[in-house]
Amino acid sequence: MADQAQDGGGEALDLASRLTIDHHQSLKLWLRMLSCTVRIENEIRSRLRETFDITLPRFDLMAQLERHPEGLRMGELSKRMMVTGGNITGITDLLEREKLVLRVPDPKDRRAFSVKLTDAGRAAFAEMAAVHERWIEELLCDVAVDDKARLIELLSQMKRHLDAG
Template sequence: MEDEEQLDLASRLTNDHHQSLKLWLRMLSCTVKIENEIRSRLRATFGITLPRFDLMAQLERYPQGLRMGELSKRMMVTGGNVTGITDQLELEKLVVRVPDPKDGRAYSVKLTPAGRKAFATMAAVHEGWLTEMLQDIPGADKAQLLELLSDMKQKLRTAP
């Protein structure tokens, strides 16, 4: 009987493991599908890459600017990547580097007025694209997905 219980427990763990894997792959495939479409539309419509759009989105949330390390952390990319993206946006006069008054060796990055204007236009169009892509999902389903994903995110934070 003990062997049967062990087999049953192993079977349940395998099923749960398989279900967790399927869930992860389904979420990932949806994310990649949306991300690829957004990436393509940003390039075709605005001539901008998704990482450049993401950096500008971070700066839009923090008008006082963000230090490079903070940008790197928020975007989950290396400091070198942030530096390269910032260099490109600075050449286009969409961002500016400002010396950090608390640390003379460091600086913050801010959107310029032109950068704010460009981002506002892109963000409105971006939101429209997402609304269009997700239009066939009923509002109640979106609300349920948001709730489930919020719960999942909270549980992931507290996982050992």
């Protein structure tokens, strides 16, 4: 319990609460970041399902396509989303049945296809993205603006260090 008090944690159990004073600070940091990420992600998953009847992976795929109106090849989607090609195929199949995305032949390689948002997909994603942004704002509203800026800077430094590693 001393570790929870030191970390500012309450009685709620999470990955970081299992640590003791003897664990390395880096491990504590990693588990605290993971715990926060998992809590936010679980809440967003639940809200997406309840509000839009869509899964987080489907939302994420649409988000990738929204940023690339020219479309993305399946392999590129797999790389960007860090999931297998089979997962991308399954998600794309579902979205295509719902007329939210379409596969188009790649003009540079006739054996390959790019995936694009349809007009209906673009409209649906725009609505979901606006609501999603409000949810994130709500979930992080108790973090002061200066603290958010500092956290962004610190995590950016960490990412640069990991990318250089």
